[in-house]
Amino acid sequence: MLGEPIYDRQTERRSATTVEILDAAWFVARDKGLADLTLRDVGARVGMRAPSLYSYFSSKNAIYDAMFGQAWSEYLTLLESLAMPRSPRAGLKKIAHTFFDFAVADLARHQLMNQRTIPGFVPTPEAYAPSVRALERTHAYLAGYGITSLEHGDLYTAIIGGLIDAQQANDPGGDRWARLLDPAMDMFADCIGLPGRGRRST
Amino acid sequence: MLGEPIYDRQTERRSATTVEILDAAWFVARDKGLADLTLRDVGARVGMRAPSLYSYFSSKNAIYDAMFGQAWSEYLTLLESLAMPRSPRAGLKKIAHTFFDFAVADLARHQLMNQRTIPGFVPTPEAYAPSVRALERTHAYLAGYGITSLEHGDLYTAIIGGLIDAQQANDPGGDRWARLLDPAMDMFADCIGLPGRGRRST
DNA sequence: GTCTATAGTTTGATAGAC
DNA sequence: GTCTATCAAACTATAGAC
Numbered sequence: 001m002l003g004e005p006i007y008d009r010q011t012e013r014r015s016a017t018t019v020e021i022l023d024a025a026w027f028v029a030r031d032k033g034l035a036d037l038t039l040r041d042v043g044a045r046v047g048m049r050a051p052s053l054y055s056y057f058s059s060k061n062a063i064y065d066a067m068f069g070q071a072w073s074e075y076l077t078l079l080e081s082l083a084m085p086r087s088p089r090a091g092l093k094k095i096a097h098t099f100f101d102f103a104v105a106d107l108a109r110h111q112l113m114n115q116r117t118i119p120g121f122v123p124t125p126e127a128y129a130p131s132v133r134a135l136e137r138t139h140a141y142l143a144g145y146g147i148t149s150l151e152h153g154d155l156y157t158a159i160i161g162g163l164i165d166a167q168q169a170n171d172p173g174g175d176r177w178a179r180l181l182d183p184a185m186d187m188f189a190d191c192i193g194l195p196g197r198g199r200r201s202t
Numbered sequence: 203m204l205g206e207p208i209y210d211r212q213t214e215r216r217s218a219t220t221v222e223i224l225d226a227a228w229f230v231a232r233d234k235g236l237a238d239l240t241l242r243d244v245g246a247r248v249g250m251r252a253p254s255l256y257s258y259f260s261s262k263n264a265i266y267d268a269m270f271g272q273a274w275s276e277y278l279t280l281l282e283s284l285a286m287p288r289s290p291r292a293g294l295k296k297i298a299h300t301f302f303d304f305a306v307a308d309l310a311r312h313q314l315m316n317q318r319t320i321p322g323f324v325p326t327p328e329a330y331a332p333s334v335r336a337l338e339r340t341h342a343y344l345a346g347y348g349i350t351s352l353e354h355g356d357l358y359t360a361i362i363g364g365l366i367d368a369q370q371a372n373d374p375g376g377d378r379w380a381r382l383l384d385p386a387m388d389m390f391a392d393c394i395g396l397p398g399r400g401r402r403s404t
Numbered sequence: 405g406t407c408t409a410t411a412g413t414t415t416g417a418t419a420g421a422c
Numbered sequence: 423g424t425c426t427a428t429c430a431a432a433c434t435a436t437a438g439a440c
Contacts, residue, residue, distance in 0.1 A: 162364020191389040
């Protein structure tokens with residue numbers, strides 16, 4: 001008797017369709033807004049009727065859940081692929097820019113990842129896992145620069161998050177707050193006594 | 203012929219009911235979530251059926267709009283009532299705490315005031331006015347402490363906003379990020395060269 | 405001004421034919 | 423696995439009686 005194959009045409013085709021559906025969901029979310037995503041629209045985008053989606057996802061929230069996990073996994077991969085510089089100051093800026101740019105590049109994604117805006121949606125532990133790993137990885141980077149205090153890590157992420165929200169809320173598509181990212185990082189670095197440039201006017 | 207009265211029993215009663223409806227709307231928003239506010243629930247809370255609300259508000263968005271204006275007016279009043287201290291550092295902290303506490307005290311209100319989470323809702327210019335006045339007033343306070351640069355003002359508000367969002371997203375009801383407010387303000391003050399304590403470890 | 409009644413829409417989800 | 427058909431529910435908003 002032959003061993004069971006790791007995959008066959010059927011399961012391969014099936015997961016390909018699953019990815020296709022998720023892509024369609026992202027498109028609709030960006031187009032109509034994350035909260036206004038409907039199964040009809042998603043289905044139409046992949047040439048299906050809404051009920052057919054239930055062959056791939058058990059509910060609408062299951063789609064949100066997969067999107068959540070996918071987005072954080074993407075960010076985690078991006079974060080882990082970074083070649084971190086020697087200089088702590090440059091390192092802080094690199095992570096900050098990576099997160100900032102990732103968030104600003106896709107508002108719907110940022111909303112799903114970082115805000116609690118979908119009424120009944122709570123990510124499952126499986127989908128939540130990569131976001132935890134991303135945070136751990138960030139703290140590991142900071143620790144590599146000698147920043148081990150929990151408070152410093154919290155403040156660091158809060159400042160970046162504040163700049164992102166201000167940017168997208170008050171100047172979407174612009175760079176009024178994006179330009180403050182580096183000065184803010186220098187300010188933070190000065191505050192915790194990192195080596196490098198001393199005081200700076202802005 | 204008698205002059206027209208400034209008000210009479212009818213208009214007085216009418217505006218009283220309007221306030222009652224708004225109070226009910228706030229209650230429902232806090233209870234069920236801002237996005238899940240329904241006219242049925244609001245009506246039930248004031249002993250009316252949903253259609254009756256249309257005698258007071260022309261649409262559901264008109265209710266959101268009134269709530270938006272009301273919230274910002276309240277904050278503006280609070281802001282203008284502050285007795286600002288002499289010390290710039292203390293002043294920065296006072297405004298920061300005022301805004302932080304106001305936001306954290308009512309999540310639904312914060313969501314309506316500062317985030318764009320309701321699908322079709324855009325505040326009318328009238329409702330938007332007090333929020334502009336609040337921002338102007340904040341900048342006036344900062345100017346009184348010699349902080350006149352636009353960038354500094356933007357960074358100041360972004361930091362506070364970031365701490366608020368981190369607090370409510372990751373530790374609602376706690377104080378993990380609230381405790382960072384003063385250190386963050388000292389950091390900011392150090393950065394822009396305000397007098398007072400020099401460098402500080404956190 | 406408030407009600408009942410209802411229009412008109414949209415949505416997530418299920419049943420069952422093919 | 424995809425479809426049609428449909429359900430059940432929710433909502434905003436309007437019309438018209440009282």
